[in-house]
Amino acid sequence: MARLDFNLLHVLDVLLDEGNVTHAARRLRLSPSAMSRALARLRLVTGDQLLVRAGRGLVPTPRAIAMREKARLLVEDASALLRPVDRLDLTTLKRTFTLRTSDGFVETFGPALIRRVHEEAPGVQLRFVRKLDKRSDGLRDGSVDLETGVVDDAISPEIRSHALFADRYIGVAHAHHPIVRTPITPAAYAACSHVIAWRQGLDLGRVDELLADLGLSRNIMTTVDGFSAALAIAQGTDLVATVPERHTAELREGMYSFTLPLPLRAFTISLLWHPRLDGDPAHRWLRKKLGETCAPRTI
Structure with missing residues (x-):
């Protein structure tokens, strides 16, 4: 069996990413003729045309489309494996990390994380941006360093993850709400007027489906796009909000929180990042600080 040229894997990754030989x-600092020869070798090795002419451009074959993500992941894994591990001097480290986090995460975990980071690396800046969908484009293109979220089929398969903590949905009302003096049964919960946080792709824990199984439904009076807004409305009205417990711990101070009288499952919040940063010492250190800040608690 002929010895494989693993340099072709990098060429394949770039070709499939660019979709253009020139x-x-x-990008690889090769001449167009050298790249054309490399493409010819790839076609010979794979037994597939990979890129075919369509009008004035090239389009990938079905085989190339199927190979694209795997080729990228293999190249990034190899790069991380061969990258030298430099000694990390946190006292002189100057770097800005962008963290894309779900609603309530910054308010609950941000202060403790900032303190931990600045105690060891005063030159590091944290930039938090709000996560409004499950797309992982920012992790892939490098505009986002870390994300938090629930790992499911919407997450790109190459994304790395590490569990941070378990969470669950609870009910919240202002401290003088009538529900404070009421046994909280499914019927009592459903009978309240509700504000819910909802946007496309947000998992609300199957609350309405479980109520429907009991022949009940909520009177949803207001819909907002985030948990902090739902809690602000619940604080100033007689509406009940349903929110994740740990995610919103700091936002619920002074409010009445109660366990939902439904068989809801807990869910896991994970830390997400792109494999290109696996071997980055500073990124690895920040992942550790996040893990320490979000150390699991009993819920």
Whole structure:
């Protein structure tokens, strides 16, 4: 069996990413003729045309589309494996990390994380952006360093993850709400007027489906796009909000929180990042600080 040239894997990754021989050649600092020869070798090795002419451009074959993500992951794993591990001097480290987090995460965990980070690395800046969907484009293109969220089929398969903590949905009302003096049964909970946080793709814990199984339904009077807004409305009205417990711990101070009288499952919040940063010492250190800040508690 002929010895494989693993340099072709990097060429394949760039070609499939660019979809253009000239652009791929420029990115790899090769001549167009050298890139054309590399593409010819890839076609011979894989037994597939990979990129075929369509009008004035090239389009990937079905085999190339199927190979694209795997080729990228293999190249990034190899890069992380061969990258030298430099000694990390946190006292002189100057770097900005962008964290894309779900609603309530910054308010609950941000202060403790900032303290931990600045105690060891005063030159590090944290930039938090709100997570409004499950797309992982920011992790892939490098505009986001870390995300938090629930790992499911919407997450790109190459994304790395590490469990941070378990959470569950609870009910919340202002401290003088009538429900404070009421046994909280499914009927009592459903009979309240509700504000819910909802947006496309947000999992609300199957609350309404479980109520429907009991022949009950909520009177949803207001819909907002985040848990902090739902809690603000619940604080100033007689509406009941349903929110994640740990995610919103700091936002619920002074309010009445109660366990929902439904068989809801807990869910796991994970830390997400792209494999290109696996071997980055500073990124690895920040992942550790996040894990320490969000150390699991009993819920």
